[in-house]
Amino acid sequence: MSSALVGISPTPVEVPPVVHALAGRLRSGATVVPVWRNEYGGITVRLEEPEEAPGASSYLKWVAPGAACPDPLAEADRLVWADSFTAVPRALEAGRDTYGSWLLTAAVEVDGAVATSAIEPRWQGLAARSAIAIGVGLRRFHDALPTDTCPFVRTAQLRVAALTTGPTAPPTAAERATIAAALGNPPPVDRLVVCHGDPTVPNTLLDGVGRFAAHVDVGDLGVADRWSDIAVTTRSVTRRYGAGLEPLVLAAYGVAPDPERTTYYRALWDVEEAARAGQRRRAS
Ligand SMILES: Nc1ncnc2c1ncn2[C@@H]1O[C@H](COP(=O)(O)OP(=O)(O)OP(=O)(O)O)[C@@H](O)[C@H]1O
Numbered sequence: 001m002s003s004a005l006v007g008i009s010p011t012p013v014e015v016p017p018v019v020h021a022l023a024g025r026l027r028s029g030a031t032v033v034p035v036w037r038n039e040y041g042g043i044t045v046r047l048e049e050p051e052e053a054p055g056a057s058s059y060l061k062w063v064a065p066g067a068a069c070p071d072p073l074a075e076a077d078r079l080v081w082a083d084s085f086t087a088v089p090r091a092l093e094a095g096r097d098t099y100g101s102w103l104l105t106a107a108v109e110v111d112g113a114v115a116t117s118a119i120e121p122r123w124q125g126l127a128a129r130s131a132i133a134i135g136v137g138l139r140r141f142h143d144a145l146p147t148d149t150c151p152f153v154r155t156a157q158l159r160v161a162a163l164t165t166g167p168t169a170p171p172t173a174a175e176r177a178t179i180a181a182a183l184g185n186p187p188p189v190d191r192l193v194v195c196h197g198d199p200t201v202p203n204t205l206l207d208g209v210g211r212f213a214a215h216v217d218v219g220d221l222g223v224a225d226r227w228s229d230i231a232v233t234t235r236s237v238t239r240r241y242g243a244g245l246e247p248l249v250l251a252a253y254g255v256a257p258d259p260e261r262t263t264y265y266r267a268l269w270d271v272e273e274a275a276r277a278g279q280r281r282r283a284s
């Protein structure tokens with residue numbers, strides 16, 4: 001069981017009774033295997049059906065009410081929309097009750113094998129190949145999804161507005177002004193695409209031989225400059241696999257480095273993380 005744990009610290013992931021109960025309601029008889037705990041206490045478990053093919057497994061993500069991560073129901077809307085254009089898991093069910101919100105997705109299968117997260121140790125051990133697969137996958141995502149019919153928008157301007165007026169905005173006007181001033185104006189758009197929104201190493205799935213298979217975790221999907229994704233992906237690869245791999249990701253994606261946009265979108269990401277952490281502190 002512990003070999004399946006790929007979550008961030010602390011491990012092993014404790015699966016709360018409410019998630020066990022939900023899993024039992026959704027897939028009675030399935031084995032609950034803990035997979036991931038996010039920074040906001042959200043839990044993902046794999047539900048393994050007895051005696052079934054590997055692809056028949058499903059993944060259940062559960063998030064407590066008010067958690068500062070994307071709502072699983074909003075993610076379900078994005079998954080359903082993206083599913084006809086690109087490789088993402090099929091949304092099976094989503095819901096909300098007094099204990100939290102949840103999303104059940106089908107395991108992604110390629111050639112009879114379940115795709116696995118690029119954060120798994122075996123892919124980390126093949127870091128250069130995996131970095132290339134991640135760059136290829138991000139380019140495929142950006143090329144596949146149509147901006148003109150995408151109902152979701154996540155431009156830098158909207159993100160900055162959310163930081164200064166949304167639920168994670170700090171309480172004082174001075175703090176909000178500091179955020180806006182520190183970020184400065186967004187750089188001009190290089191290319192508008194449908195961005196993944198959280199295109200990190202753990203959110204990329206690879207097939208049995210390490211090729212790009214699919215993306216998960218599309219709760220922040222929306223139309224934006226492609227650098228809002230590229231900047232996050234290259235930093236995630238460097239942090240998770242080691243230094244020196246950024247050029248491989250960029251070459252696999254097919255773009256020259258863009259230091260100005262990369263710096264801006266990483267800073268925007270960091271300010272959002274800090275805002276969510278601030279909201280968590282204020283709520284506790
Ligand atoms: N349908 C699926 N098929 C295969 N693996 C999946 C699937 N859904 C989720 N996973 C695995 O579970 C992990 C957690 O899922 P997900 O990324 O949606 O959770 P999260 O809490 O939103 O993550 P984050 O910490 O990135 O915000 C993924 O990184 C992936 O390894």
Ligand SMILES: [Mg+2]
Pocket residue numbers: 202203216217
């Ligand atoms: Mg994730």
